[in-house]
Amino acid sequence: MIEKKLLPANLDPRNPSFSYKDKINDPVENSQQFNQYIKQKKFNKVFSGTLWAEGPAYIPHLDTLVWSDIPNNRMLKFSNNKVDEYRNPSNYCNGNTIDNEENVISCSHGGRCIYRTNDKLEVLTLVDNYNGKKFNSPNDLFVKSDGTIWFTDPPYGILSDYEGYIGTQEYNGCNVFSFDPVTNKLEVVIDDLNRPNGIAISPDDSKLYVSDTGKDLKYLYVYDLIEGQPINRKLIYDFKPFFSDGFRCDKDGNVWTSAGKAIKCFNTQNELIGQLIVPELVSNLEFGGKEGNILYVTATTSLYSIELNQQGAKFYE
Numbered sequence: 001m002i003e004k005k006l007l008p009a010n011l012d013p014r015n016p017s018f019s020y021k022d023k024i025n026d027p028v029e030n031s032q033q034f035n036q037y038i039k040q041k042k043f044n045k046v047f048s049g050t051l052w053a054e055g056p057a058y059i060p061h062l063d064t065l066v067w068s069d070i071p072n073n074r075m076l077k078f079s080n081n082k083v084d085e086y087r088n089p090s091n092y093c094n095g096n097t098i099d100n101e102e103n104v105i106s107c108s109h110g111g112r113c114i115y116r117t118n119d120k121l122e123v124l125t126l127v128d129n130y131n132g133k134k135f136n137s138p139n140d141l142f143v144k145s146d147g148t149i150w151f152t153d154p155p156y157g158i159l160s161d162y163e164g165y166i167g168t169q170e171y172n173g174c175n176v177f178s179f180d181p182v183t184n185k186l187e188v189v190i191d192d193l194n195r196p197n198g199i200a201i202s203p204d205d206s207k208l209y210v211s212d213t214g215k216d217l218k219y220l221y222v223y224d225l226i227e228g229q230p231i232n233r234k235l236i237y238d239f240k241p242f243f244s245d246g247f248r249c250d251k252d253g254n255v256w257t258s259a260g261k262a263i264k265c266f267n268t269q270n271e272l273i274g275q276l277i278v279p280e281l282v283s284n285l286e287f288g289g290k291e292g293n294i295l296y297v298t299a300t301t302s303l304y305s306i307e308l309n310q311q312g313a314k315f316y317e
Contacts, residue, residue: 004161006071009051009300014162015071016052017281017300023241025262025277034274036309037250043297043304047076047083053165053298054246055140057096057104058288063064063120064289065300066104068093070163073110078296078303087121092157092164095140095246095284101182102145107138109157109164114138114149114179127179127186133170137163140246140284142199149179150189152196152210176210178228189230190223197282198246200227202253202268203313209236209255211244216244217291219241220257222270246284246298249313256295258282263297278304287312 009015030038037046043149050069054205058065064079066086075093077086090240091110092258101104104117105126112135113128116305126149129135142150154174157164176199190196194214201208208223208230223230243259249255253268263276263285280299292311297304 004017006051006162006233012051012162014160016229017284018261019259020242020281023260025260025275026241028264028272028275030236030274033267037265038276039166039273039293039307039309040313043276043306044294045087045279046078046303046305048302049162050076050298050301050303051161051284052300053303054094054283055096055106056286056288056296056298056303057098058282058286058296059098059104060290061102063290065286065296065303066096067296067303068096069108070094070109070157075106083303086121087117088313091115092165094138094157095151097141099143099149104161105143105149107141107151109137112137112158114141114151116181125183127184129187130171130175130177130188134167135171136169136174137167139196142200142201144178144201145205147180147182149181150176150201150208151179151200152176152199154195154197154213156195198244198257200247200249200255202249203251204253207253209247209249211247211257213245216240220244220247220255220266234270237264237272242281245282248285248287250287251292251311251313253313256285256298258284263295263298276306287314 012311014105054068056067073088074088075086093106095107106115136155158167197213198211220236224232245258282299
């Protein structure tokens with residue numbers, strides 16, 4: 001295998017952060033509700049040395065955070081205050097989460113598939129095609145309370161060899177899918193977005209959140225989930241000139257999302273209630289820590305953390 005020689009993030013036009021390096025976020029007046037959540041004023045830099053950090057996922061029973069460094073084709077882990085490699089090569093994994101058994105579930109650009117990785121680092125391909133045609137490059141995902149895996153499938157990982165392998169789109173679309181790993185049933189749940197990207201589901205399973213990051217489209221949408229189907233799409237926010245890449249809900253249903261060089265938070269009425277400035281362009285975030293009140297943020301070359309007076313939704317209800 002020929003090892004790719006990669007430039008630093010700020011010198012490589014292929015890096016998602018490159019075109020945003022001179023942009024800054026507009027200020028936001030934080031609400032009283034949001035200020036009550038904030039325990040620290042500054043982010044801690046946990047690690048630096050990635051090219052495009054993505055997909056943080058916290059594993060409660062291991063007290064471990066894993067995340068992706070996509071261009072470097074590896075995954076890292078933060079455990080016992082130490083950072084080590086988790087998988088290398090990772091086959092260009094992007095988004096990660098955990099299932100109800102706390103296995104790591106990953107979107108692979110390289111494999112154009114969804115992986116499951118157990119504590120022994122045994123990797124199983126769960127699904128890799130739609131009606132016999134390859135996925136584009138699964139990007140981000142969320143495991144619903146019933147165990148189904150919801151994931152987005154834009155083509156970013158096949159457009160160049162920076163975050164995967166050059167390839168072609170086979171099913172002529174960019175869908176959001178739901179996959180049941182017990183029955184192996186794959187279902188298209190959304191087929192009318194340009195570049196579906198981030199995805200999350202509210203703590204009570206009543207709302208689906210999906211971002212669209214196509215050209216000139218930098219939107220975060222919310223859908224009502226009725227009998228397992230997303231309907232009644234509503235626009236929450238237009239993030240231009242930045243974009244909403246990855247997000248998670250807290251235990252009260254507020255949405256915390258990447259928003260350029262910041263984290264924005266929206267309440268359950270879809271109102272912007274606050275913003276935290278981050279030193280680099282943010283891709284994604286995850287609640288973790290033993291109490292579920294550590295917000296981990298992947299941002300270009302680094303992993304950051306901040307302690308909150310609020311808990312994440314999925315494992316701390």
